[in-house]
Amino acid sequence: MFIPTLERQCTSEQREKFLPLCYDYRIIGTYAQTELGHGTFLRGLETTAHYDPNTQEFILNSPTISSIKWWPGALGKTSTHAVVLAQLYTLGKCHGIHPFVVQLRSLDDHKPLRGITVGDIGPKMGFGPNDNGYLKLHKHRIPRTNMLMKYSQVSPDGTYTKPPRSTLTYGTMTFVRVLIVHGSAIALAKASTIAIRYSAVRRQSELRPGEPEPQILSYPTQQHKLFPLLATAYAFHFVQLAMMKIYTDVNDQINNSNFSRIQELHALSSGLKAFTSWVTNAGLEVCRMSCGGHGYSQASGFPRLYADFTPSCTYEGENTVLMLQSARYLVKCVRDARSGKTLPGTVSYLSEDVSAVHSGGSSGRDLSNLDFLISLYKQRASNQVHFASDKVDRGISAGMDLVGALNSASVHLVSAAKAHSHYFIAKTFVESLKLLKASSELQNVLHQLASVYVFEGIAQSSGDFIEDYILSGSEAKTIRQLAVDLLPLIRVNAVSLVDAFSFRDEVLQSVLGRYDGNVYENLFKWAQNSPLNKTDVHPSYHKYLGPLLKRNQSKL
Numbered sequence: 001m002f003i004p005t006l007e008r009q010c011t012s013e014q015r016e017k018f019l020p021l022c023y024d025y026r027i028i029g030t031y032a033q034t035e036l037g038h039g040t041f042l043r044g045l046e047t048t049a050h051y052d053p054n055t056q057e058f059i060l061n062s063p064t065i066s067s068i069k070w071w072p073g074a075l076g077k078t079s080t081h082a083v084v085l086a087q088l089y090t091l092g093k094c095h096g097i098h099p100f101v102v103q104l105r106s107l108d109d110h111k112p113l114r115g116i117t118v119g120d121i122g123p124k125m126g127f128g129p130n131d132n133g134y135l136k137l138h139k140h141r142i143p144r145t146n147m148l149m150k151y152s153q154v155s156p157d158g159t160y161t162k163p164p165r166s167t168l169t170y171g172t173m174t175f176v177r178v179l180i181v182h183g184s185a186i187a188l189a190k191a192s193t194i195a196i197r198y199s200a201v202r203r204q205s206e207l208r209p210g211e212p213e214p215q216i217l218s219y220p221t222q223q224h225k226l227f228p229l230l231a232t233a234y235a236f237h238f239v240q241l242a243m244m245k246i247y248t249d250v251n252d253q254i255n256n257s258n259f260s261r262i263q264e265l266h267a268l269s270s271g272l273k274a275f276t277s278w279v280t281n282a283g284l285e286v287c288r289m290s291c292g293g294h295g296y297s298q299a300s301g302f303p304r305l306y307a308d309f310t311p312s313c314t315y316e317g318e319n320t321v322l323m324l325q326s327a328r329y330l331v332k333c334v335r336d337a338r339s340g341k342t343l344p345g346t347v348s349y350l351s352e353d354v355s356a357v358h359s360g361g362s363s364g365r366d367l368s369n370l371d372f373l374i375s376l377y378k379q380r381a382s383n384q385v386h387f388a389s390d391k392v393d394r395g396i397s398a399g400m401d402l403v404g405a406l407n408s409a410s411v412h413l414v415s416a417a418k419a420h421s422h423y424f425i426a427k428t429f430v431e432s433l434k435l436l437k438a439s440s441e442l443q444n445v446l447h448q449l450a451s452v453y454v455f456e457g458i459a460q461s462s463g464d465f466i467e468d469y470i471l472s473g474s475e476a477k478t479i480r481q482l483a484v485d486l487l488p489l490i491r492v493n494a495v496s497l498v499d500a501f502s503f504r505d506e507v508l509q510s511v512l513g514r515y516d517g518n519v520y521e522n523l524f525k526w527a528q529n530s531p532l533n534k535t536d537v538h539p540s541y542h543k544y545l546g547p548l549l550k551r552n553q554s555k556l
């Protein structure tokens, strides 16, 4: 995040000064924004940067215990520099959060500089090798030119020039949220690879006396656990491509001072980061549990994969907060649509009349047609967004202010943002396959994946579709069965579909997911390397177990 921030927030002179040092690994930096007391509420950050016109320096301080920077990756022991987000004060006025480059450690002996107290925040659930750290600043002075001044400036006499948009400071977070969508796709693909390969190797139980034990991948319940997640990994792959394209286009516009789509990008990246990381987080556990006891071994690769992925739901914007950010924009779009404004692409459906026609019993509608089902996802999203928006309006009519009305409707707002994200993902998956140049055989296999993703997505949220009369109960049941009927067809290509992710064994880090499927021999070999097996009799025997046993044996 250090480098992307410099690339996005530096003037051209600052780029020339700082970026070569980064690219050549002459300095190593981190992004120090979160504090002990604040991670979400950025306007509440307490670190201060007071400008001293006499020396043309900023004086950085951590004025309270809660203002100590806390969590930044590699801050504790590795980074020589940091981008520090601090409240800017100049000529007696506060101008809000701004980014400053701060050197933390000497480039000669790596010792912390004067006014800098840094350290590691201690063991975490995962990311063991990463020294997430703390930073306490005490009257630490930096040159005026260390404030990143692409968008806002402080002149030598202390005069402040404000940015065209205050939220441009938040651009790096949007970029990383887009990366996390990619990270979700990768993590779920890894977990699917491990679970499906292992399920093809593992044989268990005797269905009928005398018959060989079947591969657990042959059980419909195992297929129902894993194949929708496999399809989701493919869906997220195409979504991250689409998300990155939108990000790149909007970022190019921003670089040309066109800020018209910055809100749409923020809303979409926030919703997709939250949606994909939540779904992936839950999916990793389903994949682990589908591997039985061996899934719980470190040898499976699941414990580390989960422990390292799960903070994706928290960092770079806690998921609930990001869903609320997305929903806040959607509510604004409903208002704009109702006042006749044209809405941008990813939200234009909110101005369409997608009112559901109650399907009744036998609707005769083609419930296996993906384009038709995507229209139902659209209806669901539109209904949820309009419902939440109306709830906000009712709150305001009841005398609440906008903040109060948004807060009061927040549970529904999160549901609306989830439905919006889900519609975007399902639509993007189906549309991406139409554009894919592939053999008819491959198109058929991918269509099966898209179908099971779309069917299962409805099955798992059928209440949304039934409550709004988008589907009847019997239609929802039919779609649920369509998903189950697809499973044996996907089974044929399941291993090939995970092999297609092409994770090398060294990257997958899983004995269960080995490409050669030679699991048992390698599990036994892996166990031999356990530290506890260095000696046949563990030293603790002589200190504890031995004396205990001998003492009790003498009583026999």
Ligand SMILES: CCCCC/C=C\C/C=C\C/C=C\C/C=C\C/C=C\CCCCC(=O)SCCNC(=O)CCNC(=O)[C@H](O)C(C)(C)COP(=O)(O)OP(=O)(O)OC[C@H]1O[C@@H](n2cnc3c(N)ncnc32)[C@H](O)[C@@H]1OP(=O)(O)O
Residues within 6 Å of the ligand: 001, 004, 031, 033, 034, 039, 040, 041, 042, 043, 073, 167, 170, 171, 173, 174, 176, 179, 180, 181, 182, 183, 184, 186, 262, 263, 266, 314, 315, 316, 317, 318, 321, 325, 328
């Ligand atoms: C680097 C290249 C590597 C290559 C990788 C290749 C492939 C990737 C594959 C795998 C990668 C795996 C993982 C992904 C990569 C990296 C992950 C690893 C490590 C990550 C480390 C995590 C680091 C951090 O956590 S940094 C700290 C993150 N902190 C946050 O995100 C804070 C969250 N909080 C907020 O953002 C705030 O709540 C808020 C949204 C700012 C709202 O605050 P508030 O002041 O209350 O303001 P309000 O809600 O009123 O909003 C005001 C206004 O601003 C608009 N807004 C807010 N944010 C933005 C934004 N970002 N952009 C645009 N606009 C924004 C908001 O909509 C409001 O507008 P309006 O008033 O409604 O008009």
Ligand SMILES: Cc1cc2nc3c(=O)[nH]c(=O)nc-3n(C[C@H](O)[C@H](O)[C@H](O)COP(=O)(O)OP(=O)(O)OC[C@H]3O[C@@H](n4cnc5c(N)ncnc54)[C@H](O)[C@@H]3O)c2cc1C
Residues within 6 Å of the ligand: 030, 031, 032, 033, 034, 037, 038, 039, 040, 041, 070, 071, 072, 073, 127, 132, 311, 314, 315, 316, 317, 318, 319, 320, 321, 324
């Ligand atoms: C592994 C890891 C790496 C990190 N790396 C970095 C880094 O490199 N740099 C950096 O600056 N930070 C980093 N962070 C910090 C991270 O960005 C924050 O933890 C994150 O932004 C969440 O903020 P918080 O911890 O204050 O959670 P909080 O916001 O306190 O969240 C706690 C709960 O409060 C709820 N909540 C908060 N606000 C609202 C609201 N307005 N409405 C409804 N509910 C709300 C949340 O939904 C959540 O359930 C890292 C964190 C982790 C775990």
